[in-house]
Amino acid sequence: MGINDQLLPTLINAPDFEPEQMGASFWYEAYLKQKQENVELEAKLAQVEKELEQLKEKLNKLNLRSSENSSQPPSQDGYKKKNKGFETKVKKKRGPKYGHEGTTRNGFEQVDNQIELNLENCPVCSTPIDRVESAPVRHSQIAELVSQPVQVNEYQRPLYECRNCSWRGYADLPLGCREDFSYGALLSSLVGWLGYGGHLSWSKQRYLVETIFGIPMSQGSLAKMHQWFSQSLYPSYEKWWELIQQPGVRCVDETSYRLDGVNYWLWVATSASVCVLFLAPTRSSAEVKSLLGEDFDGILSSDCWSAYSPQSASAKQKCLAHIERELKALETSHLAANRQFAKQVFPILHSARLAHRAFHTGELTLEQLGQHRIRVEAQLAEVLNHPPSKVWAADAQNLANRFRKYWTDWFTFLSHPEVKPDNNDAERALRPVVVHRKVSGGARSHWGGQLVGMMFSFLETMRLQGKNAVEELFNLLAFGRSPPQPHFTPLT
Numbered sequence: 001m002g003i004n005d006q007l008l009p010t011l012i013n014a015p016d017f018e019p020e021q022m023g024a025s026f027w028y029e030a031y032l033k034q035k036q037e038n039v040e041l042e043a044k045l046a047q048v049e050k051e052l053e054q055l056k057e058k059l060n061k062l063n064l065r066s067s068e069n070s071s072q073p074p075s076q077d078g079y080k081k082k083n084k085g086f087e088t089k090v091k092k093k094r095g096p097k098y099g100h101e102g103t104t105r106n107g108f109e110q111v112d113n114q115i116e117l118n119l120e121n122c123p124v125c126s127t128p129i130d131r132v133e134s135a136p137v138r139h140s141q142i143a144e145l146v147s148q149p150v151q152v153n154e155y156q157r158p159l160y161e162c163r164n165c166s167w168r169g170y171a172d173l174p175l176g177c178r179e180d181f182s183y184g185a186l187l188s189s190l191v192g193w194l195g196y197g198g199h200l201s202w203s204k205q206r207y208l209v210e211t212i213f214g215i216p217m218s219q220g221s222l223a224k225m226h227q228w229f230s231q232s233l234y235p236s237y238e239k240w241w242e243l244i245q246q247p248g249v250r251c252v253d254e255t256s257y258r259l260d261g262v263n264y265w266l267w268v269a270t271s272a273s274v275c276v277l278f279l280a281p282t283r284s285s286a287e288v289k290s291l292l293g294e295d296f297d298g299i300l301s302s303d304c305w306s307a308y309s310p311q312s313a314s315a316k317q318k319c320l321a322h323i324e325r326e327l328k329a330l331e332t333s334h335l336a337a338n339r340q341f342a343k344q345v346f347p348i349l350h351s352a353r354l355a356h357r358a359f360h361t362g363e364l365t366l367e368q369l370g371q372h373r374i375r376v377e378a379q380l381a382e383v384l385n386h387p388p389s390k391v392w393a394a395d396a397q398n399l400a401n402r403f404r405k406y407w408t409d410w411f412t413f414l415s416h417p418e419v420k421p422d423n424n425d426a427e428r429a430l431r432p433v434v435v436h437r438k439v440s441g442g443a444r445s446h447w448g449g450q451l452v453g454m455m456f457s458f459l460e461t462m463r464l465q466g467k468n469a470v471e472e473l474f475n476l477l478a479f480g481r482s483p484p485q486p487h488f489t490p491l492t
Contacts (some may be wrong), residue, residue: 046391107141146480150213166300176478185477188225189470198454199439232476233454244269245293251301255428258442259449266433267291270425275460277453301423317412319348319423337388341396344383352376359417373414429460
């Protein structure tokens with residue numbers, strides 16, 4: 001008995017409706033139809049619940065995202081209100097850590113003026129007072145700016161002529177002075193450090209020179225000073241680039257940098273004593289080969305960015321700090337599988353770090369360190385191959401896939417203890433560049449962008465070598481004298 005579906009509710013709700021008159025086949029068909037609808041609704045409900053779980057997970061990660069569990073910089077972390085209640089944590093002891101020698105300033109090495117301050121009358125009752133000869137004199141050394149910290153020299157050079165060969169000319173200016181420039185090498189070195197090491201904008205550099213030093217400076221003169229930096233730094237910069245391509249441990253990273261409004265990339269490679277940064281238009285593997293060379297035979301330490309995969313190297317080390325931050329985020333996941341993955345993997349990575357530290361303190365031999373690598377790799381493989389169900393939850397599975405993709409690169413530091421388990425050296429070298437980028441907004445010309453790479457290469461190299469950056473920059477400007485070049489020993 002066929003009845004229109006739209007008329008069926010009216011028929012069933014009628015007062016004189018009798019179910020028997022519809023027949024068994026009708027109700028069987030209605031039962032099958034309702035059963036099919038229930039199956040479809042259950043499938044839709046399961047899909048909605050799955051999507052809801054994914055949205056909850058995404059919302060949870062966004063709400064709890066910080067510099068401790070992601071690559072987000074600490075400056076973007078939200079304000080954390082301090083708990084004013086009872087503090088259960090034990091306060092750390094002030095001063096240097098155990099085993100570190102403290103430093104105390106015991107006056108200045110040189111005193112320019114000695115000024116004796118005498119009293120004739122009592123400051124309380126104005127009665128004449130006597131000096132106590134037996135008591136020691138109190139010495140107080142105070143460093144202060146003088147009224148004119150910069151000295152302006154005028155060099156007067158008469159014209160000379162040779163009676164023998166008819167040569168005509170003037171005496172050369174002293175070292176540190178240029179014919180076409182009104183500012184000396186030492187003042188220029190200080191301004192250069194303030195611009196890059198101190199992150200002062202060009203306008204603030206001019207303001208400081210004019211107000212503190214009392215010397216007028218135009219925008220054109222400041223630009224000319226920076227071009228002097230570029231010309232003087234280039235020979236040393238090329239030598240450092242050649243050294244960075246020799247075999248050794250190299251930490252590599254990159255960050256974005258704006259050049260005349262266009263997005264470029266600043267790449268960095270560091271060693272124990274040399275750092276090189278260079279500006280490039282792309283973030284591709286071609287820039288890595290330009291930085292390290294086509295046939296680099298050292299150990300490459302980096303994050304998991306795909307541009308580093310094609311680069312040749314005798315071995316590679318992936319940054320454990322990056323993966324540990326992502327594991328930290330899984331600890332607060334509302335999915336049990338994610339939390340279980342983090343709980344199982346964290347101790348494995350931690351034991352690897354402890355073994356590396358024990359080797360450097362003399363508690364483990366190189367052979368024992370290599371055996372520990374075999375154990376931690378076996379433990380990690382056991383976790384990856386035995387998820388709680390067929391596969392791990394999505395976030396944990398992504399990390400598991402990354403572990404498998406770069407399987408040989410996670411514990412290189414246990415076979416080569418001179419390698420660090422993280423890429424912090426490269427990130428530390430890029431941190432001043434990031435601050436400079438936020439202050440300046442980038443560079444406006446190609447030579448300005450290249451100068452940024454050379455200047456920060458110089459500053460970081462001087463920091464690694466423990467040298468005075470202002471003094472070494474003065475040597476470059478005044479004498480053309482490059483800092484001593486380090487000698488690398490090949491990897492064993």
